[in-house]
Amino acid sequence: MNKPALKFSIMTTTVALAAMLAGVWLAEIYREHDSRAMLLPDQVITLFPDPKPLTAFALTDHKNRVFDLASLKGKWTFLFFGFTHCPDICPTTLAVLAHARENIAKNKAGTEDIQFVFISVDPNRDTASKLRQYVEYFDTTFLGVTGDNMQIGNLAEQLGAAYQVTITPGMENYPVYHSTAVFLLNPRARYHAVFTPPHDAEAVSKRFKVVRELEAGNPT
Amino acid sequence: MRWRHPVFGCLILALTLVPAASDVPSVSVRHAWVRETPPGITMTAGYMELRNNTSQPQVLVAASSSGFETVMIHRTIVKDGMAGMVHASQIELAPNASLIFAPGGYHLMLMNSKRTLRAGDPIVINLKFRGGLVLAVDFEVRK
Numbered sequence: 220m221n222k223p224a225l226k227f228s229i230m231t232t233t234v235a236l237a238a239m240l241a242g243v244w245l246a247e248i249y250r251e252h253d254s255r256a257m258l259l260p261d262q263v264i265t266l267f268p269d270p271k272p273l274t275a276f277a278l279t280d281h282k283n284r285v286f287d288l289a290s291l292k293g294k295w296t297f298l299f300f301g302f303t304h305c306p307d308i309c310p311t312t313l314a315v316l317a318h319a320r321e322n323i324a325k326n327k328a329g330t331e332d333i334q335f336v337f338i339s340v341d342p343n344r345d346t347a348s349k350l351r352q353y354v355e356y357f358d359t360t361f362l363g364v365t366g367d368n369m370q371i372g373n374l375a376e377q378l379g380a381a382y383q384v385t386i387t388p389g390m391e392n393y394p395v396y397h398s399t400a401v402f403l404l405n406p407r408a409r410y411h412a413v414f415t416p417p418h419d420a421e422a423v424s425k426r427f428k429v430v431r432e433l434e435a436g437n438p439t
Numbered sequence: 440m441r442w443r444h445p446v447f448g449c450l451i452l453a454l455t456l457v458p459a460a461s462d463v464p465s466v467s468v469r470h471a472w473v474r475e476t477p478p479g480i481t482m483t484a485g486y487m488e489l490r491n492n493t494s495q496p497q498v499l500v501a502a503s504s505s506g507f508e509t510v511m512i513h514r515t516i517v518k519d520g521m522a523g524m525v526h527a528s529q530i531e532l533a534p535n536a537s538l539i540f541a542p543g544g545y546h547l548m549l550m551n552s553k554r555t556l557r558a559g560d561p562i563v564i565n566l567k568f569r570g571g572l573v574l575a576v577d578f579e580v581r582k
Contacts, residue, residue, distance in 0.1 A: 303477075306484040306549070307515050308522045310474055311542040314582075349479055356477035381521045392482075392550065396523035416517075417543055 263414060263422045266430065270409035276374045278338070281351035281363035286336070291408040295333045295431065298402040300380050302341035302395050303353045310357075313337060315418045316401065317358040322424035328431060330360070332406060338374070339365040340382040340397050378402045378410055403427070405434060465493045466532065466568060471578040473549065473564075476556045483556065485510075485547035485564060485578055486540045491532035498569040499530045506562050508551035515543050524548065529569070558582045 278286040297316060301309035316335050324330045337354050339345035342365040345353075350363030365371065375382060380398040387393045401418060405411040412430060414423055471487040491497045502510040512527045522543075530545070532538050540546050547564060556562065560580040567573050 303480060304482055306474075306482045307513075307524070307542055307546050310477070310483075352479040353477050379520075381519060383521065383523075394523060396518075396521040398520055399517060399522045400520070 261426075263419070264403075264412050264426045264430075265415065266412045267410065270405055270407075270411045271377075272407070272409050273374075273377050273404065276377070277370050278364045278366035278374065279347065281347050281354060283347050286362065286364045286366075288408055291404050291406075293332065293406050295406060295411075295427070296402075296404040297333070297335045298338060298378070298404060299336070299400075300338045300340050300375060300382055300397045302339050302384075302397065303345050303349060304341065304392065305395065305397075308397075308399055309337075312399070312401065312416075312418055313354070313357040313361070315420045315423065317361070318420035319423040319427070320358060320360070322420060323427060326424075326428055328428075328435075334362060335360065336362045336364050338371065339363065340371055340375070341384055341395055342366065342368070342371070343384075343386060378413075403430070463492050464574070465572060466491055466497050466499075466566075466574060468566070468574060468576045471564075471576050472581045473556065473562055473578045475558050475580050475582045476552055478555070481550070481552045483549050483552065484513075484542075485549055486542065487547075487576070487578070488537055488539050489532055489566075490537045491534060494534045496534060497532045497572075499532065499566060500528075500569050501567040502547050502564055503567075504549065504562060504564040506553055506556075507549045508553070509549075510564060511548045511550070512545070513548040514545045556580045 273288060273291065275288050280286045280290075297319075299309075299312055299316065301312070303309070320330060320333070320335060323333060335358065337350070339350060345363075345365050347363075347365075350365060354361040354363035371382075374380075375398075380400065380402065382395070382397040384395050385393055399416040401414040401423070402410065403412040403414065411434075414426070467490045469488045469490070471485070473485045474483045476483045489499070499512065502512060504510050512530055513524045514527055515522055516525055527545070530538065538545070549564075558580055562578045562580060563575050564578055565573055565575050
């Protein structure tokens with residue numbers, strides 16, 4: 220009688236892998252003084268030494284435009300999985316990311332090559348127009364993306380992002396569980412780093428500044 | 440002067456202290472705020488700091504507000520790398536201790552708001568405690 224109509228869950232070994240890497244982070248980089256970068260554990264970000272290339276996926280953004288692998292090319296992408304009926308974690312994280320973007324905008328490198336993407340794992344309720352109202356409230360440049368369950372699962376699995384939606388007939392506020400990490404993809408569409416919660420705007424923008432400077436001097 | 444007599448002094452002091460002492464509520468609330476609702480969204484969360492001013496446990500058993508259809512006590516938990524919410528039917532405040540409702544932890548889940556909430560709007564949430572105490576708390580809507 221009370222059986223969930225749809226239940227799916229994504230868990231991959233990438234999460235465990237990220238945990239094992241235990242936040243390898245380049246703590247200080249003084250490029251101008253030609254000193255060496257140090258690898259230190261970090262609470263905020265885990266950098267992957269060998270960023271994994273993502274493979275094809277097909278989603279749609281809040282303006283009904285295709286959002287796929289090509290959408291990642293040439294831009295740093297901050298990606299967060301959630302749903303609009305989420306009263307606590309999602310608005311908190313999106314507000315932090317909006318603030319981080321403001322901080323990044325003050326850097327010389329600016330925000331031309333950055334995008335922030337909110338992926339709804341709840342396409343049942345989060346239509347394009349709903350997503351549009353939602354993401355634009357936090358920042359007019361934010362993208363709201365969703366798609367069918369298989370394609371959301373496809374991207375989530377590549378990033379090791381866990382989520383679970385239990386649609387229950389007759390239950391308006393069905394439970395949705397989702398990863399709280401913010402994933403950072405580099406302009407070559409590779410999974411570059413992951414920010415671990417609790418997220419802080421200053422910490423995110425400062426770490427990103429260093430990551431971007433490091434990559435700019437190290438194109439491969 | 441007669442009024443300077445120490446007995447009068449003590450009496451006046453005692454009289455001023457009595458009402459002051461009884462003014463301290465068994466539970467006080469500080470930093471109460473509700474997150475502004477994005478357009479099209481009727482669900483949000485309330486945060487606050489509860490303080491139990493007594494030497495007995497105080498138990499928050501329910502919350503309600505005329506601005507929302509339902510108010511529930513929730514806690515965000517992270518399990519297997521996923522965040523989700525669990526409903527708490529009641530929360531016990533330890534004697535003379537504080538409990539903080541904050542993003543990522545305990546929060547009042549406010550469902551089906553009757554109007555869009557904008558920063559600066561006042562909203563009253565009634566907190567019910569075991570034993571009958573009801574606190575009508577002013578929450579500030581913040582972005």
